[in-house]
Amino acid sequence: xxxxxxxxxxxxxxxxxxxxxxxxxxxxxxxxxxxxxxxxxxxxxxxxxxxxxxxxxxxxxxxxxxxxxxxxxxxxxxxxxxxxxxxxxxxxxxxxxxxxxxxxxxxxxxxxxxxxxxxxxxxxxxxxxxxxxxxxxxxxxxxxxxxxxxxxxxxxxxxxxxxxxxxxxxxxxxxxxxxxxxxxxxxxxxxxxxxxxxxxxxxxxxxxxxxxxxxxxxxxxxxxxxxxxxxxxxxxxxxxxxxxxxxxxxxxxxxxxxxxxxxxxxxxxxxxxxxxxxxxxxxxxxxxxxxxxxxxxxxxxxxxxxxxxxxxxxxxxxxxxxxxxxxxxxxxxxxxxxxxxxxxxxxxxxxxxxxxxxxxxxxxxxxxxxxxxxxxxxxxxxxxxxxxxxxxxxxxxxxxxxxxxxxxxxxxxxxxxxxxxxxxxxxxxxxxxxxxxxxxxxxxxxxxxxxxxxxxxxxxxxxxxxxxxxxxxxxxxxxxxx
Amino acid sequence: xxxxxxxxxxxxxxxxxxxxxxxxxxxxxxxxxxxxxxxxxxxxxxxxxxxxxxxxxxxxxxxxxxxxxxxxxxxxxxxxxxxxxxxxxxxxxxxxxxxxxxxxxxxxxxxxxxxxxxxxxxxxxxxxxxxxxxxxxxxxxxxxxxxxxxxxxxxxxxxxxxxxxxxxxxxxxxxxxxxxxxxxxxxxxxxxxxxxxxxxxxxxxxxxxxxxxxxxxxxxxxxxxxxxxxxxxxxxxxxxxxxxxxxxxxxxxxxxxxxxxxxxxxxxxxxxxxxxxxxxxxxxxxxxxxxxxxxxxxxxxxxxxxxxxxxxxxxxxxxxxxxxxxxxxxxxxxxxxxxxxxxxxxxxxxxxxxxxxxxxxxxxxxxxxxxxxxxxxxxxxxxxxxxxxxxxxxxxxxxxxxxx
Numbered sequence: 001x002x003x004x005x006x007x008x009x010x011x012x013x014x015x016x017x018x019x020x021x022x023x024x025x026x027x028x029x030x031x032x033x034x035x036x037x038x039x040x041x042x043x044x045x046x047x048x049x050x051x052x053x054x055x056x057x058x059x060x061x062x063x064x065x066x067x068x069x070x071x072x073x074x075x076x077x078x079x080x081x082x083x084x085x086x087x088x089x090x091x092x093x094x095x096x097x098x099x100x101x102x103x104x105x106x107x108x109x110x111x112x113x114x115x116x117x118x119x120x121x122x123x124x125x126x127x128x129x130x131x132x133x134x135x136x137x138x139x140x141x142x143x144x145x146x147x148x149x150x151x152x153x154x155x156x157x158x159x160x161x162x163x164x165x166x167x168x169x170x171x172x173x174x175x176x177x178x179x180x181x182x183x184x185x186x187x188x189x190x191x192x193x194x195x196x197x198x199x200x201x202x203x204x205x206x207x208x209x210x211x212x213x214x215x216x217x218x219x220x221x222x223x224x225x226x227x228x229x230x231x232x233x234x235x236x237x238x239x240x241x242x243x244x245x246x247x248x249x250x251x252x253x254x255x256x257x258x259x260x261x262x263x264x265x266x267x268x269x270x271x272x273x274x275x276x277x278x279x280x281x282x283x284x285x286x287x288x289x290x291x292x293x294x295x296x297x298x299x300x301x302x303x304x305x306x307x308x309x310x311x312x313x314x315x316x317x318x319x320x321x322x323x324x325x326x327x328x329x330x331x332x333x334x335x336x337x338x339x340x341x342x343x344x345x346x347x348x349x350x351x352x353x354x355x356x357x358x359x360x361x362x363x364x365x366x367x368x369x370x371x372x373x374x375x376x377x378x379x380x381x382x383x384x385x386x387x388x389x390x391x392x393x394x395x396x397x398x399x400x401x402x403x404x405x406x407x408x409x410x411x412x413x414x415x416x417x418x419x420x421x422x423x424x425x426x427x428x429x430x431x432x433x434x435x436x437x438x439x440x441x442x443x444x445x446x447x448x449x450x451x452x453x454x455x456x457x458x459x460x461x462x463x464x465x466x467x468x469x470x471x472x473x474x475x476x477x478x479x480x481x482x
Numbered sequence: 483x484x485x486x487x488x489x490x491x492x493x494x495x496x497x498x499x500x501x502x503x504x505x506x507x508x509x510x511x512x513x514x515x516x517x518x519x520x521x522x523x524x525x526x527x528x529x530x531x532x533x534x535x536x537x538x539x540x541x542x543x544x545x546x547x548x549x550x551x552x553x554x555x556x557x558x559x560x561x562x563x564x565x566x567x568x569x570x571x572x573x574x575x576x577x578x579x580x581x582x583x584x585x586x587x588x589x590x591x592x593x594x595x596x597x598x599x600x601x602x603x604x605x606x607x608x609x610x611x612x613x614x615x616x617x618x619x620x621x622x623x624x625x626x627x628x629x630x631x632x633x634x635x636x637x638x639x640x641x642x643x644x645x646x647x648x649x650x651x652x653x654x655x656x657x658x659x660x661x662x663x664x665x666x667x668x669x670x671x672x673x674x675x676x677x678x679x680x681x682x683x684x685x686x687x688x689x690x691x692x693x694x695x696x697x698x699x700x701x702x703x704x705x706x707x708x709x710x711x712x713x714x715x716x717x718x719x720x721x722x723x724x725x726x727x728x729x730x731x732x733x734x735x736x737x738x739x740x741x742x743x744x745x746x747x748x749x750x751x752x753x754x755x756x757x758x759x760x761x762x763x764x765x766x767x768x769x770x771x772x773x774x775x776x777x778x779x780x781x782x783x784x785x786x787x788x789x790x791x792x793x794x795x796x797x798x799x800x801x802x803x804x805x806x807x808x809x810x811x812x813x814x815x816x817x818x819x820x821x822x823x824x825x826x827x828x829x830x831x832x833x834x835x836x837x838x839x840x841x842x843x844x845x846x847x848x849x850x851x852x853x854x855x856x857x858x859x860x861x862x863x864x865x866x867x868x869x870x871x872x873x874x875x876x877x878x879x880x881x882x883x884x885x886x
Contacts (some may be wrong), residue, residue: 067539158647177860180834245606285740344644344645375566441652
């Protein structure tokens with residue numbers, strides 16, 4: 001059965017681009033999330049738009065479930081394919097189809113690497129603003145699926161704010177053109193609905209993105225604080241001031257020390273309780289005025305020192321520490337769970353205290369490096385996955401962290417997606433009716449639910465709905481006879 | 483039938499929540515999500531058609547229906563959290579009232595849609611109508627973090643959340659923004675707010691239209707940091723000439739520097755409005771859009787504005803027109819027959835420019851639809867989504883219109 005399917009796919013893409021041996025499949029067993037692994041039934045790597053369409057049509061005919069995957073940098077297990085599913089890898093579809101410097105638009109294939117688009121736009125003084133920490137590897141297709149964020153999304157918005165149109169390939173092999181070049185939805189906002197659908201509605205075959213001009217002036221400030229609480233209060237003060245920094249990032253001491261001990265050392269003060277990285281960009285006069293105001297706010301909130309990066313090299317060094325923090329955490333322990341949650345910004349000081357307490361309760365090393373300006377936390381749990389008891393504690397601590405964030409009025413994920421990892425947390429924030437509505441919407445795009453099965457919404461919430469995808473009727477209480 | 487509907491509605495919602503419209507048909511005025519859900523559940527079961535009216539200040543309340551649903555009693559600002567820059571409020575809150583409440587806490591909602599100041603927030607969401615500030619703050623969808631939706635069969639769905647960044651689950655909120663109420667009634671929303679800036683300034687330049695659009699493009703190349711850069715037709719600006727309006731916002735130093743740059747880098751003569759005059763200018767242009775019976779929105783790039791305005795002048799009239807001179811989009815209000823709008827929509831579509839009917843009498847909406855024909859593969863998705871959220875077609879909303 002699998003052999004026949006492999007042969008069929010090989011006819012489309014060539015035998016070299018179908019992987020079926022156990023050793024070959026191992027490469028595709030996991031994404032950026034170390035706690036989950038699954039071996040796909042087959043892996044296929046189409047090399048062109050035509051091949052991809054033919055592959056999806058063949059899978060539709062065979063009734064085979066499949067999972068689309070970009071670079072595999074996702075942190076929620078969203079691109080894991082279990083043994084019944086074919087993994088459709090999109091990295092070969094990596095052409096930038098067009099850049100319109102006048103209208104600030106780019107059209108790309110899904111396998112284009114995030115940073116490559118900005119590099120290509122640089123000659124026109126433009127860039128693609130969303131910048132996940134994995135931007136040197138992650139793909140635009142994956143960014144669309146997960147509605148990826150990044151440090152500079154505080155000012156510029158996340159993926160959904162930068163995608164104007166999509167040509168999508170639906171699981172039945174049909175095509176749909178969503179949105180319009182200018183950005184007006186051309187009907188209900190299906191681009192907005194598709195972005196963040198975690199590969200369960202289909203594949204973004206062509207992505208039309210907005211490009212932003214490079215800011216003429218940039219100023220990066222590094223402030224160090226004696227405590228996390230003081231740094232959190234500085235965050236609140238900046239947000240309340242009305243100034244919107246391009247980025248407002250926090251790192252706690254555990255993270256600072258890991259970075260400083262690594263090859264990514266950025267010159268952060270290792271005795272600080274926490275540091276804030278604040279970046280302001282825009283026109284020179286505005287940046288100068290805003291950074292003076294921010295500097296004052298930082299100092300008033302108890303910063304021990306505030307240092308400004310004055311050269312591009314210095315700025316790059318400060319950012320390197322932040323962007324490579326996850327890599328640096330490898331010095332603490334062999335494995336790292338990068339958690340992702342969002343809380344109302346005013347609750348940051350208390351929530352960070354509670355996360356620290358959870359770490360102590362479970363005897364785990366938790367370091368924090370996160371998008372403080374958005375209230376988007378990334379508590380990182382360092383551990384050794386070879387120790388099952390420890391792995392179990394990591395799982396329990398993660399669940400408790402989520403519960404604390406939800407209790408504060410937050411969300412279980414700000415930018416990594418639900419994937420396989422957070423499936424069980426969905427009922428913490430959505431009731432059964434809302435989850436079943438999500439299932440019904442998914443069935444509009446994928447009636448047979450073959451695209452990325454068993455992700456985002458726990459399956460049992462989908463059973464309340466009829467097989468035709470129509471909702472059950474709510475019956476109002478009958479009125480009494482007069 | 484009407485008296486039976488009155489009776490059942492009064493029983494379900496209470497006497498106070500049931501009135502009648504101009505034609506003597508029942509009008510439900512629920513004050514809670516549950517009451518809206520009860521109404522929709524009942525309508526679904528009985529096969530009633532429910533017309534969503536909001537506060538009846540934007541879309542004519544003329545869709546054929548058995549019951550009207552007014553959101554004027556859903557008018558509570560539930561919570562304002564200035565430190566988190568978020569607020570939760572019911573969908574029937576008049577926008578002007580919401581802004582006043584927010585201003586007391588030194589925050590604001592960066593949306594300035596055309597229409598009456600008492601226009602409901604829900605109406606702005608349903609029609610996806612953003613004003614000049616979309617230049618700096620994005621379309622309506624960027625301000626809506628989540629909310630509560632009642633479907634056509636009376637189910638209550640929560641979408642999104644109350645935090646500024648969130649990717650948990652599919653983003654069902656997006657379907658509601660600009661969905662014209664075809665996918666349910668939004669009863670409550672979570673909003674993204676902004677802190678009140680230190681300084682705002684409005685500058686106007688007057689002149690020939692093509693000179694203004696050209697200079698606006700020059701300012702964009704210079705990366706002028708503006709929150710609005712909008713072109714107004716003489717009729718809409720109530721002036722003798724075309725007007726380019728520039729709105730700056732931020733720190734005092736930043737705003738002054740940009741005002742200077744605008745003057746230095748363009749060949750326009752700018753006049754700066756005193757704050758009270760600025761408020762009057764924006765209010766006048768917002769309200770002016772309602773003077774015509776029809777409002778259209780065209781998704782056009784800035785470099786295509788002149789051509790599109792010429793086309794409008796040729797096919798309809800210049801009328802009450804505003805356009806995003808920096809980032810595109812054109813809004814037109816006036817009187818227009820069905821055939822002329824249909825022609826215009828066809829020509830626009832050939833240029834990959836969508837034309838959305840933002841406001842029109844029912845006979846025009848019915849004939850043309852808010853969106854008309856979709857691009858490849860979209861129609862079937864929209865129709866399935868509609869039957870998912872409104873299985874009995876309880877809401878009379880003409881998304882596609884009649885086919886030619």
